[in-house]
Amino acid sequence: MLLRLGRRQFLKSLLATGVVFRLDRRAQAQSDPLPSWNEGTARQSILEFVERVVRDGSPDHVAPAERIAVFDNDGTLWLEKPAYTQLVFALDRVKALAPEHPEWRGKEPFEAVMKGDNEALLASGQKGLMEIMAATHAGMTTDAFADAVTDWLATARDKRFNRPYTELVYQPMLELLAYLRANAFKTFIVSGGGVEFMRVFAEKTYGIPPEQVIGSSGVVRFETGPDGTPRLIKEAKVEFVDDGPGKPVGINRFIGRRPIFAFGNSDGDLEMLQWTAAGEGARFAGIVHHTDAEREYAYDRDSSVGRLDKALNEAKAKGWVLVDMKQDWRSVFPG
Amino acid sequence: MLLRLGRRQFLKSLLATGVVFRLDRRAQAQSDPLPSWNEGTARQSILEFVERVVRDGSPDHVAPAERIAVFDNDGTLWLEKPAYTQLVFALDRVKALAPEHPEWRGKEPFEAVMKGDNEALLASGQKGLMEIMAATHAGMTTDAFADAVTDWLATARDKRFNRPYTELVYQPMLELLAYLRANAFKTFIVSGGGVEFMRVFAEKTYGIPPEQVIGSSGVVRFETGPDGTPRLIKEAKVEFVDDGPGKPVGINRFIGRRPIFAFGNSDGDLEMLQWTAAGEGARFAGIVHHTDAEREYAYDRDSSVGRLDKALNEAKAKGWVLVDMKQDWRSVFPG
Numbered sequence: 001m002l003l004r005l006g007r008r009q010f011l012k013s014l015l016a017t018g019v020v021f022r023l024d025r026r027a028q029a030q031s032d033p034l035p036s037w038n039e040g041t042a043r044q045s046i047l048e049f050v051e052r053v054v055r056d057g058s059p060d061h062v063a064p065a066e067r068i069a070v071f072d073n074d075g076t077l078w079l080e081k082p083a084y085t086q087l088v089f090a091l092d093r094v095k096a097l098a099p100e101h102p103e104w105r106g107k108e109p110f111e112a113v114m115k116g117d118n119e120a121l122l123a124s125g126q127k128g129l130m131e132i133m134a135a136t137h138a139g140m141t142t143d144a145f146a147d148a149v150t151d152w153l154a155t156a157r158d159k160r161f162n163r164p165y166t167e168l169v170y171q172p173m174l175e176l177l178a179y180l181r182a183n184a185f186k187t188f189i190v191s192g193g194g195v196e197f198m199r200v201f202a203e204k205t206y207g208i209p210p211e212q213v214i215g216s217s218g219v220v221r222f223e224t225g226p227d228g229t230p231r232l233i234k235e236a237k238v239e240f241v242d243d244g245p246g247k248p249v250g251i252n253r254f255i256g257r258r259p260i261f262a263f264g265n266s267d268g269d270l271e272m273l274q275w276t277a278a279g280e281g282a283r284f285a286g287i288v289h290h291t292d293a294e295r296e297y298a299y300d301r302d303s304s305v306g307r308l309d310k311a312l313n314e315a316k317a318k319g320w321v322l323v324d325m326k327q328d329w330r331s332v333f334p335g
Numbered sequence: 336m337l338l339r340l341g342r343r344q345f346l347k348s349l350l351a352t353g354v355v356f357r358l359d360r361r362a363q364a365q366s367d368p369l370p371s372w373n374e375g376t377a378r379q380s381i382l383e384f385v386e387r388v389v390r391d392g393s394p395d396h397v398a399p400a401e402r403i404a405v406f407d408n409d410g411t412l413w414l415e416k417p418a419y420t421q422l423v424f425a426l427d428r429v430k431a432l433a434p435e436h437p438e439w440r441g442k443e444p445f446e447a448v449m450k451g452d453n454e455a456l457l458a459s460g461q462k463g464l465m466e467i468m469a470a471t472h473a474g475m476t477t478d479a480f481a482d483a484v485t486d487w488l489a490t491a492r493d494k495r496f497n498r499p500y501t502e503l504v505y506q507p508m509l510e511l512l513a514y515l516r517a518n519a520f521k522t523f524i525v526s527g528g529g530v531e532f533m534r535v536f537a538e539k540t541y542g543i544p545p546e547q548v549i550g551s552s553g554v555v556r557f558e559t560g561p562d563g564t565p566r567l568i569k570e571a572k573v574e575f576v577d578d579g580p581g582k583p584v585g586i587n588r589f590i591g592r593r594p595i596f597a598f599g600n601s602d603g604d605l606e607m608l609q610w611t612a613a614g615e616g617a618r619f620a621g622i623v624h625h626t627d628a629e630r631e632y633a634y635d636r637d638s639s640v641g642r643l644d645k646a647l648n649e650a651k652a653k654g655w656v657l658v659d660m661k662q663d664w665r666s667v668f669p670g
Contacts, residue, residue, distance in 0.1 A: 065544060142587055186546070199591045209400060210591030211521070212546075220587055222580035222606055230609045232587050245557035252477055252555055252567050254589060256534045256545030271557055274565045 033179040035330070036172040042286070042328045045321045046176065049284045053260065054183045060282035062260055064184035069261035070251060070272065071177070073191035073198060073215075075306040076265045076288050077206060079158065079168040081297040083118055083305060086197050087129055088165075089152050091121075093136040110135070122304045131238060133194050134218040138236030142196060142220060145234055149200040161333070166205045170288070172329045173263075177206055185261065188212045190251055192243035192268055196234070214254045216242045247272035260284065266306040270314060277318065285320040287311060292326040368514040370665070371507040377621070377663045380656045381511065384619045388595065389518045395617035397595055399519035404596035405586060405607065406512070408526035408533060408550075410641040411600045411623050412541060414493065414503040416632045418453055418640065421532050422464055423500075424487050426456075428471040445470070457639045466573060468529050469553040473571030477531060477555065480569055484535040496668070501540045505623070507664045508598075512541055520596065523547045525586055527578035527603055531569070549589045551577045582607035595619065601641040605649065612653065620655040622646060627661040 037043040053062040074080035094104070094113040104110035109132055112120040121132075137145050158168055177187050189198060189208055195215030202208045219235040242250040248271050251259065262269075262276035265288040277285040289308065290299050300308040315322050325332065372378040388397040409415035429439070429448040439445035444467055447455040456467075472480050493503055512522050524533060524543055530550030537543045554570040577585040583606050586594065597604075597611035600623040612620040624643065625634050635643040650657050660667065 065538070068546075195588075195591070203400070211403075211589065213591065217588060220584050222583045222610070224609075229613050230583065230606065232583060232610075248557045248565065248567060249555050253530075253552060254546065256530070256548065271565065275557070275567075278564050 033182065034172065034175050036175055038328055038330050040328050042321055042323045045284070046179075046286075049261070049282065050180070050183050053282050062281065066257065066260065067180075067183070067185040068188065068255060068257060068259040069180050069185045070188045070190045070214075070255075070259045070263075070276065071173070072264040072266070072269045072272070073189050073193050074265075075290065076263055076269070077169055077173050077177075077189070078165065079161075079296070080265075080306050081290075081299070082160075083122065084129065084193070085165045086133065086193050087121065088156065089149065089197065090129070090132045090136050092152065092156070093148070094132065097136060119304070129192075133197070134234075134236045134238050137218065137234045140234050142232040142234060145196055146200050149197055153201055163333070166201050167335070168333055169205055170329070171331050171334045173288075174206065174334070176263075177208070180261065181207065186212065188214060188251075188255060188259075190214045190242065190247050190262075190272060192216055192241065192246075194218075195242075214242060214250045216240060216246075243268045245271045248275035251275065262286070263288065264311070265290065266308050267310045268306075270311040273311065273320065274314070277320065285315070285318070286323060287315050287320060288323045289325060291324050292329075292332065294326075295332045296325060298326075368517070369507065369510050371510055373663055373665050375663050377656055377658045380619070381514075381621075384596070384617065385515070385518050388617050397616065401592065401595065402515075402518070402520040403523065403590060403592060403594040404515050404520045405523045405525045405549075405590075405594045405598070405611065406508070407599040407601070407604045407607070408524050408528050409600075410625065411598055411604070412504055412508050412512075412524070413500065414496075414631070415600075415641050416625075416634070417495075418457065419464065419528070420500045421468065421528050422456065423491065424484065424532065425464070425467045425471050427487065427491070428483070429467065432471060454639070464527075468532070469569075469571045469573050472553065472569045475569050477567040477569060480531055481535050484532055488536055498668075501536050502670070503668055504540060505664070506666050506669045508623075509541065509669070511598075512543070515596065516542065521547065523549060523586075523590060523594075525549045525577065525582050525597075525607060527551055527576065527581075529553075530577075549577060549585045551575060551581075578603045580606045583610035586610065597621070598623065599646070600625065601643050602646045603641075605646040608646065608655065609649070612655065620650070620653070621658060622650050622655060623658045624660060626659050627664075627667065629661075630667045631660060633661075 034043055034046065052058055052060040053067065055061065071077055074084050079085065091113050094110060098104060098114060109121055113132065153164065153166060157164055161168060180187055187208055189202060191198060193215050195213055195217050198215055199210040199213050202213045203210065217239045219237040219239045221233045221235055223231060223233060225231045240246065247269065251272065258279045259276045260279065260282065261284040262273050263286040264273055273285040277283045290297050292298060299306065300312060369378055369381065387393055387395040388402065390396065406412055409419050413420065426448050429445060433439060433449060444456055448467065488499065488501060492499055496503060515522055522543055524537055524547065526533060528550045530548055530552050533550055534545040534548045537548045538545065552574045554572040554574045556568045556570055558566060558568060560566045575581065582604065586607065593614045594611045595614065595617065596619040597608050598621040599608055608620040612618045625632050627633060634641065635647055
């Protein structure tokens with residue numbers, strides 16, 4: 001509510017001074033920072049918020065060090081349908097490693113993987129996903145795991161779009177990340193996904209370095225290898241699930257200060273958005289609403305992947321920015 | 336300190352223009368980046384390493400994104416004698432909260448605190464320290480805890496030096512941190528200390544932002560308060576001990592890539608130094624050896640705080656840089 005009133009008052013003051021039009025013209029003149037965003041409330045809210053916190057002398061000015069922006073990954077920065085990309089990777093690993101693991105036979109969720117029963121898997125949710133990921137990576141060094149992800153990403157392709165997964169990222173969100181960084185924001189990923197999976201591609205794909213990627217993780221053990229060199233071994237045990245209430249906990253653990261800008265797309269992002277919006281001063285809370293079955297997918301309240309129900313209600317009640325993919329995005333994927 | 340920070344920011348601002356190396360050359364010609372370091376092997380090793388990894392065309396050149404430098408805190412960046420500063424804070428908290436906790440009576444380590452038996456406490460080591468810290472902070476919000484630390488630091492003083500703890504930092508190490516950042520290194524703290532304790536002063540004292548501070552931590556719970564606003568509650572349970580083998584694990588968890596530069600002072604830093612030194616390419620592993628009983632303290636193999644025994648042997652065997660505080664440091668503390 002405060003956020004909405006603040007925006008209204010700000011817009012009024014700009015309209016009164018006519019600055020809003022000058023702003024727009026300047027933005028257009030000096031090459032639009034968000035060319036894949038159509039004119040509309042979402043685009044305008046982003047531009048106005050950044051102007052508010054960045055402009056010297058603005059009552060809502062925020063020091064660069066405090067310009068922390070957090071983004072969910074699956075469904076917010078890249079495709080999450082028909083299944084989480086990391087799950088697709090894990091399934092391929094399970095199938096590849098199955099011959100070495102007879103004990104997986106008849107045991108869920110592994111049985112479902114070998115049967116290709118995705119619905120049963122998705123029903124197990126983020127935790128089930130992390131169990132599979134941990135199990136499929138047990139006994140590997142962190143370096144060997146990163147190599148496995150790199151190799152997989154180089155060849156795996158989404159069936160519907162027939163493109164590598166790192167090309168199925170949202171062009172408007174790439175522009176938003178770059179626009180925020182150009183305004184001295186520090187951009188972070190805060191995702192339920194496996195942190196060591198995302199770190200392999202986040203820097204090249206999003207311009208977000210490994211140390212700014214927060215995610216779910218498995219236990220890692222330090223040991224000295226037979227050749228006398230130290231190594232880190234990934235154990236088959238879930239350590240932290242960075243989803244739902246785990247997101248503000250992960251933000252506190254890894255960043256240590258409250259973001260002023262947060263973007264998500266599902267109920268798993270609700271607490272992160274609440275935590276961000278509840279801070280003092282100017283705050284931005286945004287949600288990508290998947291409304292475009294033609295160019296991507298249309299889903300929300302009834303989806304097993306990326307369900308958006310409680311957070312959709314709260315976004316409307318609190319005046320958070322709802323991005324209508326079909327209306328607000330000129331293009332969805334790069335190229 | 337203000338002058339030093341000013342220079343760092345000036346260098347940082349020029350980094351963007353890509354002339355930092357030329358400027359650094361001039362800076363070295365004009366003003367010594369390490370004025371508190373005496374001529375000697377330690378100082379020379381630092382200057383030569385940075386030159387090796389920064390100079391364009393050097394066979395050991397390292398891209399700025401990979402210039403990760405990690406520093407232990409207690410005994411490496413600031414005083415750790417006669418007891419860890421965070422322990423002094425925790426003891427003050429225990430005494431202040433004791434009346435509300437009759438169950439602490441007759442129970443160690445709390446009994447020892449109320450009796451002022453420091454030796455018994457130090458014997459319990461980093462884990463015992465974390466138990467006390469967790470217990471003394473249970474049921475507080477993360478914000479309330481940060482306020483408590485801020486208030487304590489504003490008034491607490493070390494008895495021997497009669498100075499605030501944030502002034503009992505090592506001037507030569509402050510210069511080293513600034514010198515590395517001026518050369519596009521990203522500096523991190525990797526300490527057994529409580530992460531939420533260090534984050535309160537690390538930015539102002541060391542120029543290291545909260546998101547680059549890694550330490551031990553207690554469990555934090557997300558909840559909605561009675562006023563309907565979300566909050567993070569610190570629970571009385573140790574979550575992670577960032578000490579010994581926990582340091583490379585913490586580096587992997589928080590940074591996600593291997594440092595090329597590491598500095599410590601005790602056996603608790605051994606695995607971090609091994610992990611850093613074992614990487615490919617140019618690597619720097621340094622140890623602060625406390626040899627100056629007059630200006631600070633002299634201790635190593637037999638000390639209960641900051642014992643340096645195994646790591647001292649390995650430093651000599653592997654040719655790591657050993658800083659002799661008495662010989663290598665022109666001054667110890669600022670001012």
